[in-house]
Amino acid sequence: MEPTSHAFKTNARRALDDAQLQRALGNVQRGFIAKRANAVARLPEFDQLRDAATAVKDHTLAHLDLYLERFEERVQEQGGRVHWARTAEEARAAVLGICQEAGAQSATKGKSMVAEEIGLNDHLEAHGIEPVETDLGEYIIQLRNEPPSHIIAPAIHVNADEVANQFRIHHTQFAANRPLTEPRALVNEARQVLRQKYLDADVGITGANFLVAETGQSVIVTNEGNGDLTQALPRVHVVIASLEKVVPTLEDATTIMRVLARSATGQEQTVYTTFSAGPRRAADPDGPDEFHVVLLDNGRSNMLGGEFQDMLRCIRCGACMNHCPVYNAVGGHAYGWTYPGPMGAVLTPSLVGVAEAGHLPNASTFCGRCEAVCPMNIPLPKMMRHWREREFERHLTPAMDRAGLKTWVFFATRPRVYHWMVRLPMRILSVVARRRGRLRRLPLAGAWTRHRDFPAPEGATFQAQWAASRRESPD
Amino acid sequence: MTSARAQILSAVRRNLHADRGRGDSARRAEVTTRLRHHPRGPVPARSDLEPAARVDLFQQQAETASATVARVAAWDDLPGAVSAYLRARNLSAEVTLAPHPDLDGINWAVGAPVVGVRRGTPDPDTAVGVSRALAGVAETGTLLLRSGADSPTTLNFLPANHIVALHAAEIVGPYEDAWDRLRAEQADGAVPRTVNLVTGPSRTADIEQTLQLGAHGPMNLHIVVVGDVG
Numbered sequence A: 001m002e003p004t005s006h007a008f009k010t011n012a013r014r015a016l017d018d019a020q021l022q023r024a025l026g027n028v029q030r031g032f033i034a035k036r037a038n039a040v041a042r043l044p045e046f047d048q049l050r051d052a053a054t055a056v057k058d059h060t061l062a063h064l065d066l067y068l069e070r071f072e073e074r075v076q077e078q079g080g081r082v083h084w085a086r087t088a089e090e091a092r093a094a095v096l097g098i099c100q101e102a103g104a105q106s107a108t109k110g111k112s113m114v115a116e117e118i119g120l121n122d123h124l125e126a127h128g129i130e131p132v133e134t135d136l137g138e139y140i141i142q143l144r145n146e147p148p149s150h151i152i153a154p155a156i157h158v159n160a161d162e163v164a165n166q167f168r169i170h171h172t173q174f175a176a177n178r179p180l181t182e183p184r185a186l187v188n189e190a191r192q193v194l195r196q197k198y199l200d201a202d203v204g205i206t207g208a209n210f211l212v213a214e215t216g217q218s219v220i221v222t223n224e225g226n227g228d229l230t231q232a233l234p235r236v237h238v239v240i241a242s243l244e245k246v247v248p249t250l251e252d253a254t255t256i257m258r259v260l261a262r263s264a265t266g267q268e269q270t271v272y273t274t275f276s277a278g279p280r281r282a283a284d285p286d287g288p289d290e291f292h293v294v295l296l297d298n299g300r301s302n303m304l305g306g307e308f309q310d311m312l313r314c315i316r317c318g319a320c321m322n323h324c325p326v327y328n329a330v331g332g333h334a335y336g337w338t339y340p341g342p343m344g345a346v347l348t349p350s351l352v353g354v355a356e357a358g359h360l361p362n363a364s365t366f367c368g369r370c371e372a373v374c375p376m377n378i379p380l381p382k383m384m385r386h387w388r389e390r391e392f393e394r395h396l397t398p399a400m401d402r403a404g405l406k407t408w409v410f411f412a413t414r415p416r417v418y419h420w421m422v423r424l425p426m427r428i429l430s431v432v433a434r435r436r437g438r439l440r441r442l443p444l445a446g447a448w449t450r451h452r453d454f455p456a457p458e459g460a461t462f463q464a465q466w467a468a469s470r471r472e473s474p475d
Numbered sequence B: 001m002t003s004a005r006a007q008i009l010s011a012v013r014r015n016l017h018a019d020r021g022r023g024d025s026a027r028r029a030e031v032t033t034r035l036r037h038h039p040r041g042p043v044p045a046r047s048d049l050e051p052a053a054r055v056d057l058f059q060q061q062a063e064t065a066s067a068t069v070a071r072v073a074a075w076d077d078l079p080g081a082v083s084a085y086l087r088a089r090n091l092s093a094e095v096t097l098a099p100h101p102d103l104d105g106i107n108w109a110v111g112a113p114v115v116g117v118r119r120g121t122p123d124p125d126t127a128v129g130v131s132r133a134l135a136g137v138a139e140t141g142t143l144l145l146r147s148g149a150d151s152p153t154t155l156n157f158l159p160a161n162h163i164v165a166l167h168a169a170e171i172v173g174p175y176e177d178a179w180d181r182l183r184a185e186q187a188d189g190a191v192p193r194t195v196n197l198v199t200g201p202s203r204t205a206d207i208e209q210t211l212q213l214g215a216h217g218p219m220n221l222h223i224v225v226v227g228d229v230g
Helices: A005-016 A019-041 A046-062 A064-077 A088-101 A113-117 A120-126 A136-143 A160-170 A183-200 A226-232 A250-264 A309-313 A325-330 A341-352 A369-373 A380-393 A399-412 A415-432 A462-472 B004-016 B024-037 B051-064 B075-088 B175-185
Strands: A081-085 A106-109 A130-133 A203-206 A210-212 A217-222 A236-242 A272-276 A290-296 B068-072 B094-097 B116-119 B128-132 B135-137 B142-146 B161-167 B194-198 B220-226
Touching (some): A019 A325, A064 A081, A088 A290, A106 A120, A113 A120, A136 A160, A399 A415, A415 A462, B068 B075, B075 B161, B142 B161, B142 B175
Parallel strands (some): A106 A130, A106 A203, B094 B116, B128 B161
Antiparallel strands (some): B135 B142, B142 B194
């Protein structure tokens, strides 16, 4: 997928003015936040599991080469094949090659963010193979010809009436005047249409939440069952996964699983957690004849050993974006690439470069909610700060910002001057706003006051208050 | 030409400084030990119960996940339980059975209506499938089904209604105990093609975050717990 992260500011402004989108984004708050909080409250061991899950990934990343080798060995022992891909291009070519070898006309797909990252659908389509998204959310956005706007709820930006419109345009086999106002009717119609697609497909493509080195299994976590029909019915099963998905053992996968669903949807456990290893065995009555795993690097090996390694612990639960005030205001598309929200603001510059995606780590208030809810303890704000520093070092920051920062440094390193500079405006502001306690307009801060009032300062500066409190209670 | 595989692995080793510090053999030893002993992480205390209470927790958790649960005394009572379930929901009395000895060994020509059975993999329009689970996990009300000659995977997903039978003694507390059961059942570190953990019927919230059951998999999941513990 071609990034448009450089246009974040324009994208964000457009998103703020989009009434349909703003209505849909309300569902993020309603749908996810309370459910996660309840699920966490029901499990007294949650914090302990979170630290254990973090340790599992840290251990795995420190031995990544060895676990990947072991995973490959186990896949091969069971009659499967591993295809290593350095870049998106190599991964696309590997999947296409498997499809062509199978003589495939269509391929069903379970939800995979890595497939989005490498732009797999367009590539298959360009070579005459029809990709069919089967996760309901992914299916909806495929009909709308859009990328996902959330990593676990790809169509969170779409309202039910918009889904109904798409279904009327694309599902011409049904009566034009059928009722489609209820979500139930929409789900039933998609179920009926996709049922046939599963049966017709020659290849089924899924992502992976984990790769288990001990057993050579790939693991998907779903609620709909689409991933299972995708991988159980066609003749060929292709898994596409990035390097850092590997974990040592079933026990290690279990530890992470216990924090994944709770952080994502607030479920104790997702409906289907499926472990797949190799093609069908000789005595099996069903299952695919071929099993392939495409292992993608695409910049991840370069994150090892550096200040962004912790990001590779990410398990794609989406909690950081659900709790992010910026994501909740602008939605996922504004971020301009596959991964939105705080995790995207850290990962995107790592994978597509800070020159393209430098705006993303700037679009944060550093409120810290993302880190507070991250089940893998990823220090997201700290890493966004690292990106800001790199952007500044590389002179990618606009001249105005640089000048502003330099001015700030001048005052911040001279406390006395700072104190005098702040005291005067504070007095003036508190006099002007005396009655309301808020300011509706402020010179040089139009961008702020256009959308909200500016709270007027009350009392003395922090420095003055600090000095006063020291005088009162000297230690 | 260096292969993609070699390049990726050498980039990983280089960036991890794998050749420095403890050295390669210490790293390998640590990995081998972990894989051999697969140590458990923190196990939630909630399922650390006496066997009977564990079965109760399993039922309660499965019901919370929108499954229904029935308990019968013996395998011979299964056809009656299936028949009653189908009658109560006005479903067809034709079911597809997993070709499992425990299900084959039963006389299905009882109950009212008599349940018509066929065995094997389901057709796309099969309404009711009956499977045999390897274990139940009380922690979250989860079933463990694995593929094999006696257990077609498509039976877990194609039919609109899925009935799963297991013995009460097969209900364990945490997932880790279910993994041990699976390892014990498989010879010499073999792994089944598919292991399905199933917690309730299929669902989606992709349309405006409203929960709808029966997205692509079964709309109804009915669990029959056979026998008693202790």
